[in-house]
Amino acid sequence: MTPxxxxxxxxxxxxVPLAVVFLAAFVLxxxxxxxxxxxxxxxxxxxxxxxxxxxxxxxxSIKVLSDTLWLGAEVALATLVLSYPLALVYVAxxxxxxxxxxxxxxxxxxxxxxxxxxxxxxxxGRDGIVNSAMLSLGLWQxxxxxxxxxxxxxxxxxxxQLPLMALPVINSLLRxxxxxxxxxxxxxxxxxxxxxxxxxxxxxxxxxxxWLLVFAAAATAFITQTLVxxxxxxxxxxYIYQQAVGVQDWPFAAALSxxxxxxxxxxVFAIGALSRRFVRGVDAA
Amino acid sequence: MQRSLIDRIYxxxxxAITCFGMLLLLAPTLVVLVISFTGGITLKFPPPSxxxxxxxxxxxxxxxxxxxxxxxxVAAAATLLSxxxxxxxxxxxxxxxxxxARALDALFMSPMxxxxxxxxxxxxxxxxxxxxxxxxxxxxxxxTIICVPFVIRMVGASVQQLxxxxxxxxxxxGASRWYTFRRITLPLIRRGIxxxxxxxxxxxxxxxxxxxxxxxxxxxxxxxxxxxxLEGSLDVRVAAVSGVIVxxxxxxxxxxxxxxxxxxxxxxx
Numbered sequence: 083m084t085p086x087x088x089x090x091x092x093x094x095x096x097x098v099p100l101a102v103v104f105l106a107a108f109v110l111x112x113x114x115x116x117x118x119x120x121x122x123x124x125x126x127x128x129x130x131x132x133x134x135x136x137x138x139x140x141x142x143s144i145k146v147l148s149d150t151l152w153l154g155a156e157v158a159l160a161t162l163v164l165s166y167p168l169a170l171v172y173v174a175x176x177x178x179x180x181x182x183x184x185x186x187x188x189x190x191x192x193x194x195x196x197x198x199x200x201x202x203x204x205x206x207g208r209d210g211i212v213n214s215a216m217l218s219l220g221l222w223q224x225x226x227x228x229x230x231x232x233x234x235x236x237x238x239x240x241x242x243q244l245p246l247m248a249l250p251v252i253n254s255l256l257r258x259x260x261x262x263x264x265x266x267x268x269x270x271x272x273x274x275x276x277x278x279x280x281x282x283x284x285x286x287x288x289x290x291x292x293w294l295l296v297f298a299a300a301a302t303a304f305i306t307q308t309l310v311x312x313x314x315x316x317x318x319x320x321y322i323y324q325q326a327v328g329v330q331d332w333p334f335a336a337a338l339s340x341x342x343x344x345x346x347x348x349x350v351f352a353i354g355a356l357s358r359r360f361v362r363g364v365d366a367a
Numbered sequence: 368m369q370r371s372l373i374d375r376i377y378x379x380x381x382x383a384i385t386c387f388g389m390l391l392l393l394a395p396t397l398v399v400l401v402i403s404f405t406g407g408i409t410l411k412f413p414p415p416s417x418x419x420x421x422x423x424x425x426x427x428x429x430x431x432x433x434x435x436x437x438x439x440x441v442a443a444a445a446t447l448l449s450x451x452x453x454x455x456x457x458x459x460x461x462x463x464x465x466x467x468a469r470a471l472d473a474l475f476m477s478p479m480x481x482x483x484x485x486x487x488x489x490x491x492x493x494x495x496x497x498x499x500x501x502x503x504x505x506x507x508x509x510x511t512i513i514c515v516p517f518v519i520r521m522v523g524a525s526v527q528q529l530x531x532x533x534x535x536x537x538x539x540x541g542a543s544r545w546y547t548f549r550r551i552t553l554p555l556i557r558r559g560i561x562x563x564x565x566x567x568x569x570x571x572x573x574x575x576x577x578x579x580x581x582x583x584x585x586x587x588x589x590x591x592x593x594x595x596x597l598e599g600s601l602d603v604r605v606a607a608v609s610g611v612i613v614x615x616x617x618x619x620x621x622x623x624x625x626x627x628x629x630x631x632x633x634x635x636x
Binding site for chain 1 (some may be wrong): 378380381398399456458463471478481489493594597
């Protein structure tokens with residue numbers, strides 16, 4: 083080795099302890115997870131692809147997976163619709179409003195997931211805010227069931243994951259060259275048209291980045307899914323937990339978590355790659 | 368005139384959604400704080416009367432206070448470990464152009480991409496296969512892995528902003544490597560370290576997917592305990608715990624903001 087390359091690799095020495103820890107506590111366990119998923123029985127007898135076939139041939143399992151992915155997509159779309167107006171107002175306002183919006187976005191990001199989920203139990207519960215408001219206004223005759231429903235779960239997850247979408251969208255809008263919108267305005271375009279033809283296409287990479295973050299976060303949000311969705315809505319995280327801890331069928335639980343991981347990261351990477359290939363926004367310029 | 372009408376509708380819609388969005392962001396935190404002072408025995412909103420009874424009850428509930436202390440200890444240990452190991456790694460990797468450095472960086476960042484439940488399950492399986500009993504130590508190890516990506520990103524960003532000439536200067540003026548690290552490098556990357564410790568602590572304290580598999584009866588942590596309570600019944604004590612967590616986090620944010628400008632660091636993430 084030349085002296086230059088030795089000193090360059092010596093730079094990496096401080097990373098060695100962490101690399102060792104990662105090999106032992108991250109790479110090795112994941113390798114074991116793959117290995118265990120290839121066993122036929124919970125007693126680790128006989129290698130086979132049985133667990134994967136079991137998943138693919140079981141309509142219930144397939145439905146659990148597709149429901150989970152759909153939940154992620156729905157929540158991500160809802161946060162997107164809320165984030166653009168927030169970001170547009172943020173960019174157009176002065177320092178006070180900007181600080182206020184930043185604070186409001188950081189607030190849920192920093193309070194614990196269980197606390198945020200608990201808040202939604204209070205809001206959606208039988209004696210909760212929505213029900214008492216609707217009853218006292220006389221709009222509803224009797225309390226409606228909002229907790230333990232799909233819609234309630236989507237609403238709660240939308241609020242809980244909103245910061246993950248709002249931050250990248252705001253960052254994208256901040257990087258947008260103000261001269262472009264001013265030029266469009268000077269040429270007589272309406273604000274709707276400016277948004278649709280200038281702002282939206284140029285900030286799309288930020289929106290896609292946020293969409294993917296929220297998608298992955300909402301699909302894997304075990305606490306909110308189980309507490310707001312309730313026991314009757316079974317999604318991948320609780321399915322994996324139930325198979326691993328309840329039934330103790332480790333090979334099947336391992337296969338489930340690998341299938342789930344592949345599905346989520348696969349979608350994230352595929353959409354990420356497609357957007358880098360076809361979408362040119364402020365970030366690419 | 369027609370165009371200005373459309374524009375007005377557009378502005379109204381944007382304004383209305385923004386107001387709804389801001390309300391949506393704020394409401395749950397407020398709701399939790401308000402309900403924690405209820406004098407009633409249910410989560411009825413608005414509360415029928417006001418009192419501090421649930422905070423008093425919380426202090427007397429050993430089954431909640433103990434998991435909270437465990438969570439604090441585990442989070443402190445995981446933060447320290449990930450800051451030391453991750454900080455050292457970030458110093459080595461941030462300015463290296465070697466292929467090996469990029470590969471290691473990708474490895475250290477991957478816990479962020481991977482659904483954490485798969486990682487939690489895989490740790491449980493490995494500890495079982497190797498006959499390692501679950502303890503606070505195994506929990507800290509799992510949390511450390513989850514916290515490392517934040518340290519790598521935030522400290523790495525600080526290291527990249529550091530002017531390398533300053534270090535060369537110090538060394539050529541005869542300062543030792545350790546002295547240079549202590550007096551030049553460390554003060555200049557302090558903001559990144561403080562911010563990443565803050566985020567790492569919150570990440571560990573709030574972690575569910577790893578703790579779910581690795582916490583046993585002796586090392587029960589707060590989020591899992593609260594989840595278990597809420598699965599069984601809608602216990603108002605959880606409101607008091609939530610109130611405490613919200614207030615402590617806000618206080619922590621103010622402290623971290625003073626020492627390290629955390630909000631800007633997190634915004635950059």
